[in-house]
Amino acid sequence: MERIREFLTRGDRLAAQLGLEIVEIGPGRAVARVRLQDMHMNAAGIAHGGTIFALADFALAAACNSRNQLSLAIGASISFIKPGRAGVLTATASEAAKGGKLGAYVVTVADEAGETIAVFQGTVYNKNIPVLGD
Amino acid sequence: MERIREFLTRGDRLAAQLGLEIVEIGPGRAVARVRLQDMHMNAAGIAHGGTIFALADFALAAACNSRNQLSLAIGASISFIKPGRAGVLTATASEAAKGGKLGAYVVTVADEAGETIAVFQGTVYNKNIPVLGD
Amino acid sequence: MERIREFLTRGDRLAAQLGLEIVEIGPGRAVARVRLQDMHMNAAGIAHGGTIFALADFALAAACNSRNQLSLAIGASISFIKPGRAGVLTATASEAAKGGKLGAYVVTVADEAGETIAVFQGTVYNKNIPVLGD
Amino acid sequence: MERIREFLTRGDRLAAQLGLEIVEIGPGRAVARVRLQDMHMNAAGIAHGGTIFALADFALAAACNSRNQLSLAIGASISFIKPGRAGVLTATASEAAKGGKLGAYVVTVADEAGETIAVFQGTVYNKNIPVLGD
Numbered sequence: 072m073e074r075i076r077e078f079l080t081r082g083d084r085l086a087a088q089l090g091l092e093i094v095e096i097g098p099g100r101a102v103a104r105v106r107l108q109d110m111h112m113n114a115a116g117i118a119h120g121g122t123i124f125a126l127a128d129f130a131l132a133a134a135c136n137s138r139n140q141l142s143l144a145i146g147a148s149i150s151f152i153k154p155g156r157a158g159v160l161t162a163t164a165s166e167a168a169k170g171g172k173l174g175a176y177v178v179t180v181a182d183e184a185g186e187t188i189a190v191f192q193g194t195v196y197n198k199n200i201p202v203l204g205d
Numbered sequence: 206m207e208r209i210r211e212f213l214t215r216g217d218r219l220a221a222q223l224g225l226e227i228v229e230i231g232p233g234r235a236v237a238r239v240r241l242q243d244m245h246m247n248a249a250g251i252a253h254g255g256t257i258f259a260l261a262d263f264a265l266a267a268a269c270n271s272r273n274q275l276s277l278a279i280g281a282s283i284s285f286i287k288p289g290r291a292g293v294l295t296a297t298a299s300e301a302a303k304g305g306k307l308g309a310y311v312v313t314v315a316d317e318a319g320e321t322i323a324v325f326q327g328t329v330y331n332k333n334i335p336v337l338g339d
Numbered sequence: 340m341e342r343i344r345e346f347l348t349r350g351d352r353l354a355a356q357l358g359l360e361i362v363e364i365g366p367g368r369a370v371a372r373v374r375l376q377d378m379h380m381n382a383a384g385i386a387h388g389g390t391i392f393a394l395a396d397f398a399l400a401a402a403c404n405s406r407n408q409l410s411l412a413i414g415a416s417i418s419f420i421k422p423g424r425a426g427v428l429t430a431t432a433s434e435a436a437k438g439g440k441l442g443a444y445v446v447t448v449a450d451e452a453g454e455t456i457a458v459f460q461g462t463v464y465n466k467n468i469p470v471l472g473d
Numbered sequence: 474m475e476r477i478r479e480f481l482t483r484g485d486r487l488a489a490q491l492g493l494e495i496v497e498i499g500p501g502r503a504v505a506r507v508r509l510q511d512m513h514m515n516a517a518g519i520a521h522g523g524t525i526f527a528l529a530d531f532a533l534a535a536a537c538n539s540r541n542q543l544s545l546a547i548g549a550s551i552s553f554i555k556p557g558r559a560g561v562l563t564a565t566a567s568e569a570a571k572g573g574k575l576g577a578y579v580v581t582v583a584d585e586a587g588e589t590i591a592v593f594q595g596t597v598y599n600k601n602i603p604v605l606g607d
Binding site for chain 1: 480484485487490517520523530531549551
């Protein structure tokens with residue numbers, strides 16, 4: 072799983088551009104984090120929906136590929152419950168259901184005070200090929 | 206909370222029509238159940254997406270009104286991970302985030318074997334008026 | 340396409356239970372309808388989210404199977420914009436995107452005044468087998 | 474509407490960071506665009522879900538604020554139907570439903586060949602205050 076984390080850290084260009092990092096990865100779960108900066112904000116001066124989505128999606132990618140089986144997100148939905156104003160946002164992804172080819176994950180995004188500001192649900196398709204070879 | 210359960214059981218006509226029942230209710234959480242019958246199926250012979258959604262939505266209604274503050278669902282999304290074939294389906298709703306006016310709930314729907322067949326996310330708007338008077 | 344309509348009308352048991360009917364079907368599109376009755380309502384006395392979802396999902400099933408290729412919904416999301424109070428609700432489904440195996444459909448649900456009360460998005464998986472034989 | 478476009482172009486920091494631009498804005502509708510670069514990609518070498526979501530969300534922001542009434546996205550869902558590989562992606566947002574306080578928008582994201590690669594649905598809450606003063 073550490074190799075998956077390195078692979079995503081090196082290979083995910085959007086995550087690099089936005090300063091997103093994976094801080095934990097386990098079987099079917101992962102935690103990603105971002106420290107909010109000016110570049111993450113929308114015109115209303117709060118964290119952009121695209122920033123929060125990208126962070127949740129990055130945590131999802133780590134969680135759903137954690138077992139070294141290539142999975143792709145085919146859909147996601149997100150509810151924005153509170154604004155993200157400043158500091159570090161943390162996204163925690165965990166597997167909620169697993170079928171033959173499909174999986175569902177729930178990701179919560181919390182601010183530094185531990186308040187959940189957004190809830191994300193992602194559906195992934197398992198390609199049944201490894202992410203990384205030997 | 207028992208009174209909220211009675212109110213929903215008596216007042217929710219779709220739930221009565223489809224045989225959905227609330228079996229547990231607590232602060233920000235609820236469990237609803239249905240025993241699958243012919244009327245719940247789609248043309249492919251499995252539980253209709255509408256059945257599974259209605260069950261999850263009913264659990265959501267119980268959970269988000271559990272504190273006697275009227276809340277309405279303004280949006281929901283659902284992932285169908287496995288087919289629901291027979292027996293009892295159980296939907297478990299819990300609050301995942303709470304803001305000033307908005308709340309987000311996650312509902313998982315499981316079959317009798319305990320396998321999660323669908324994952325549902327609902328967003329509610331709190332009207333700040335009681336569901337039931339004194 | 341008329342045979343698909345008959346197949347769904349006869350085979351979809353939830354639609355029969357709730358009085359949902361397909362009134363039009365064309366390539367990648369369909370229209371379904373329900374006349375609201377007491378059984379369709381929630382405890383707040385308006386059309387149940389489960390009713391509106393089931394209607395939209397039924398229109399989706401007709402649209403995505405219209406070309407006689409078996410497709411299953413793997414996910415959907417719905418926004419409830421206005422209450423559905425009485426009269427006939429009409430759901431209009433149309434294909435918004437088509438990939439190798441996946442398709443996305445948008446369904447709008449309108450009341451008798453022609454006001455759109457809900458917007459639904461469904462994702463389907465194409466099984467590459469016919470719905471009906473010769 | 475031109476002033477709204479300028480306000481978003483100047484004020485949306487994530488859009489600036491990712492090179493997203495609004496190319497059209499009209500009442501209840503907008504078009505946004507991005508030319509895919511290395512920074513937009515995920516570890517699989519295709520356009521990141523976060524990139525596609527951010528582009529759709531930016532088009533949504535322009536469309537739902539086009540009439541100078543401040544609206545905030547409270548939820549969104551997206552279906553990824555085809556990969557986005559290279560060139561320009563174009564997101565077209567249009568209002569699908571409008572209630573007292575809530576609105577629903579559909580955004581399609583297409584590649585240079587005109588193929589729709591993703592479909593996005595957003596729900597917004599209208600704050601009933603102007604985006605810009607006189």
